[in-house]
Amino acid sequence: MSGYEARFRVWRGDEHGGELRDFTVAVNEGEVVLDIVHRLQATQAPDLAVRWNCKAGKCGSCSAEVNGRPRLMCMTRMSVFDRAETVTITPLRAFPVIRDLVTDVSFNYEKARGIPAFVPPPELAPGEYRMFQRDVDRSQEFRKCIECFLCQDTCHVVRDHEENKRAFAGPRFLMRVAELDMHPLDAAERSGLDRRRTAQDEHGLGYCNITKCCTEVCPEGIRITDNALIPLKERVVDRRYDPLVWLGSKIKRRSS
Structure with missing residues (x-):
């Protein structure tokens, strides 16, 4: 040219x-x-x-x-x-x-501060962590994020409804919650932190209607909707509505 x-x-x-x-x-x-x-x-x-x-x-x-x-x-x-x-x-x-x-993209940094960090397992010392390669590969996709906030910008929940910003973290940070919830060594639940509950009640997972617009604009090709948001929604639904999962959590809580 x-x-x-x-x-x-x-x-x-x-x-x-x-x-x-x-x-x-x-x-x-x-x-x-x-x-x-x-x-x-x-x-x-x-x-x-x-x-x-x-x-x-x-x-x-x-x-x-x-x-x-x-x-x-x-x-x-x-x-x-x-x-x-x-x-x-x-x-x-x-x-x-x-x-x-x-x-001014400070909204995104405020949401980032609201996501609790990885909780290390208390019985393991640094250097003793071991994971299957498939678990590493699954979360590695999400770590490709360069925080350009294009997914945040194109998400219509934020883009078209200013009033939603208080209750909705947006796809970038719900992806972070999903990554931590999938992490096999994250001991959040054992410390009393229920990431799935907070995803729904504090970070607005229910606002997402999986239109995949966030995935379409990601310059790193991260499949935000398919690999992070939909699996996180499935986990939340299981926790809330599957009677076997609900009963298992009650039994586990009582025994502990």
């Missing part, structure tokens, strides 16, 4: 309001959207605010919405767009705008 001039519409503004502004920017072969944003800063809009860091799809910093789809700008090649179309870049819609393409 030889160089050409592309039309862009970029959102400019702050928490008080803003607008889409039109620009024409040179595009060269092999470039990504973040390259164009940097060229725009260098040539036409030096005060354009944008968050970025690694430019390699591993830090999650340059999240934005490109033509309405949550994406990493550093991983979105210009070659996926028709030369004649106008490329629109806007900030993540689910979070408050600070300025231009930079949003």
Whole structure:
């Protein structure tokens, strides 16, 4: 692809309001959207605010919405767009705008602090943990998360209903709860912490209706819905409604 001039519409503004502004920017072969944003800063809009860091799809910093789809700008090649179309870049819609393409994602860090950490088994010392490889592989998928928060942004429970944010942790952090609940060495339940109950009652698992929109935008290809949220929902249902599971938990609690 030889160089050409592309039309862009970029959102400019702050928490008080803003607008889409039109620009024409040179595009060269092999470039990504973040390259164009940097060229725009260098040539036409030096005060354009944008968050970025690694430019390699591993830090999650340059999240934005490109033509309405949550994406990493550093991983979105210009070659996926028709030369004649106008490329629109806007900030993540689910979070408050600070300025231009930079949003306040502190909501996510607040939710992260609300997820209790791994509880080590008291009978094992560090270095004595042993797990089957299949258990390692299962949780390793979730650890690929780069915390770009694209899944949080596209989840309609958060995106379209601001009032849900207080009660709903979102797919990224429900995935974290699922990872810990699946961990064969996590001793949370033995310490009195019921991760499945907290997932439902404190982190809003019931709000999720498994539309898989979070999975569709994950740049790491994590199957958030199929491998984390649906299994977690199944565990919650078993705990609450399966009479055998319920009876077993009662017997185990009484014997302990």
